[in-house]
Amino acid sequence: MAALDRVKVLVLGDSGVGKSSLVHLLCHNQVLGNPSWTVGCSVDVRIHDYKEGTPEEKTYYIELWDVGGSVGSATSVKSTRAVFYNSLNGIILVHDLTNKKSSQNLYRWTLEALNRDVAPTGVLVTNGDYDREQFADNQIPLLVIGTKLDQIPETKRNEVLTRTAFLAEDFNAEEINLDCTNPRYLAAGSSNAVKLSRFFDKVIEKRYFLRDGSQIPGFSERKRFGGGTLKSLHYD
């Protein structure tokens, strides 16, 4: 099979929210049998059909980089993690629906990942507070996924879902709430599967296609476009 093009998507979130289970579910359509602590970064690959069902269908590799750790780590650990944030094309933010703090920490995770990414233009956002305006022109697509949905009792579900809807709005992102030990949440044709597919399509579009629909040539000649074209490409 000819080599496919690739995009890199980071999976971020606090320890213990279920990122490894989620990544395993996304890539193998199976539940992870023995979850254990992720040391450093673990990568997995999903093959995605861009614009499935249309004549322009094309297959891509989606690399899911699951970076472990705590958002409040020492600076040395953060700078070690920063090596994985190079050239990313999308971010999946994972939080635990039973733990409010993990949802609050998502802001800090986003800051950490995106601060690193702005480096090529030389402007580092040093203010630690999350300000929606700062990231208004953020071109990297985000997706918010809430895990452990099965552990929320029916009575509290509405309250939790309202809260997560606000969260997703803050990030200007879609949200999916599921239970990583149950593959039926991402069954083909369900609304969650559609949202996921749309997210991956958006990531591929931002990476490989210009706004007017014409395709960017496969590899690194992006710098030639850097000067005269739309600002959507400046994050390379």
Next chain:
Amino acid sequence: MRRRHVLRHSPHPYQGRGAASRPRPAPSPLPGPARCSQRREDGAGSGAAAGGGAGSAMSFLIDSAIMVTSQVLFFGFGWLFFMRKLFKDYEVRQYVVQVIFSVTFAFSCTMFELIIFEILGVLNSSSRYFHWKLNLCVILLILVFMVPFYIGYFVVSNIRLLHRQKLLFACVLWLTFMYFFWKLGDPFPILSPKHGILSIEQLISRVGVIGVTLMALLSGFGAVNCPYTYMSYFLRNVTDADILALERRLLQTMDMIVSKKKRIAVAHRTMFQRGEVHNKPTGFWGMIKSVTTSVAGSENLSLIQQEVDALEELSQQLFLETADLHATKERIEYSKTFQGKYFNFLGYFFSIYCVWKIFMATINIVFDRVGKTDPVTRGIEITVNYLGIQFDVKFWSQHISFILVGIIIVTSIRGLLITLTKFFYAISSSKSSNVIVLLLAQIMGMYFVSSVLLIRMSMPLEYRTIITEVLGELQFNFYHRWFDVIFLVSALSSILFLYLAHKQAPEKHMAL
């Protein structure tokens, strides 16, 4: 003796002030503090002019009020510490845990507070004694009954199987704990056989053994680790080029993992599309079938999967090494600052102190020596007798012991809390956080109780008696000996461990 001679020459500051007209009370075993407290009692009970009974009841109430306020303050502090530091990444769903932790902390701190009050002579001595007893009973109740029971309860709640009869299994666990706890007392010569089964001495002696072991372990490791981390002599030289090279290796390994996983994914997809769904063989016939018909690509795939596993382990190693290098680089930069230089100097000082402590522990064990006098009295004796400096022994001995004991208490509380927090961050997860916090509360309680046992050694004779009175006839000397042994073992094994770790790291580093 010499000391009394000195006393007569310099007038005692508390003499001759407002108490001259009253008849002197009979000489009590606690000369200093009793006199001070007498004075204070006279001042406080001035409102209740009608006889000693009402006066002492009033002062008892005031003392109790002071104690209760301070306990509430400590409880609040423990609560805040729990919320802000320990559980800052988790949500507190079971408030019982937070309450237990804060209560343990509050009562432990109250014990230290009572020691300080003892030295300073605050509060009435009988109310102090009463509060000591009360405090001790409550703490033992918590450490032996409540916390272990709740630990068992939360452990059982984590196991799905035993969900139905949580209470029953929690009680079973608690009974097992009590059995082993009781058995702990057998090999140690800590009690005289005349004590009853359910006396305070029985419980305290066992709690003391566990606590003293913990203290000695932490102390030994801390004494060695402290100079090792402070001194920049041990810092390996790390350049930016090293870090970049290692990072490049890490990314290369990640790329290799990704490309192999892509091959596996593509192979699975083609097999799926061709209709050869590669399931795990189920049932008897499935297994027979899988033996005879081997899918062509599957051996290849399992080989690649093994390579991927090996590469993933390598990537984890590389990641940890890179994190280590970053941390070392940060420490090197810190050591160049003013603060860093100060800590470096402290490190040299602490290493001398550490060597001296190890030496003293060895001497104590070899010569079976137990110090009879505390450092304060010793120091004063030396200055008075050998250096000939005359000063008011009583006054200074009180204040110096207060400062010394205060420093010991504060540093041990702070050190323990910091260690517990680090430990908690390292090993807790969202499932086990409750159990671990309760374990930490247990450790903290036992640590503080045995600190009280050992602090007795650092206090002058007149202040020791209350601890001896309250805690009963424990073999205090045994605890000191035990502390020395475990301290020595812990310090020597830490030295060995750090030496090996230090030697191993540059070799790994050089293998680039």
